Amino acid sequence: MNALEMISSSSIKAEAPKFDIGDTVKVHVKIKEGDKSRIQVFEGTVIAKKHGGVSETFTVRRVAHGCGIERVFPVHSPVVEKVEVIRHGKVRRAKLYYLRDRVGKAAKVKELIK
Secondary structure, eight states: OOHHHHHHHHHSOSSOOOOOTTOEEEEEEEEEETTEEEEEEEEEEEEEEEOOGGGOEEEEEEEETTEEEEEEEETTOTTEEEEEEEEOBOOSOSOOGGGGGOOGGGGOOOBOOO
16 A cells, blocks of 8 residues: 555545435535634535545535525545535436526426435
8 A cells, every 4th residue: 555545545534424416415614713613504506526535525506695606625624524415406417517507496406206
C-alpha cells in the first residue's frame, strides 16, 4: 500500500451518508466564526455526485428569494456533520444540471414511491 492510499484510507468516514441524485437532503455543516462554532443547515436537491474515494463530492441546489444557490460538499469532510434525506427523487439522469434553467414548478423533481 503506498503512502497516498494509507492517508486516504484514514480520512474516509466509516459511515458515509447514503443518498442518490435527485434526493432532497438537509446538510448539517459546521461553521466556525472566531472562537465560536455552530451548525448551519443547508437544504436542497442533490444535482450531482462526482469522483470517488476520499475526494468524493456532491452538489446541492436550492432556490432562495428567487436566486439559485449551489454548494459543493465533500462527502468525507469533517466539516459536514451529517446528511439527512428528506425525500427520494425519481430521476433518469446522473447529473441534473437542466434544473438550473427551470423556474417554479418545472424545477421540481418527482418523489420516488417505494
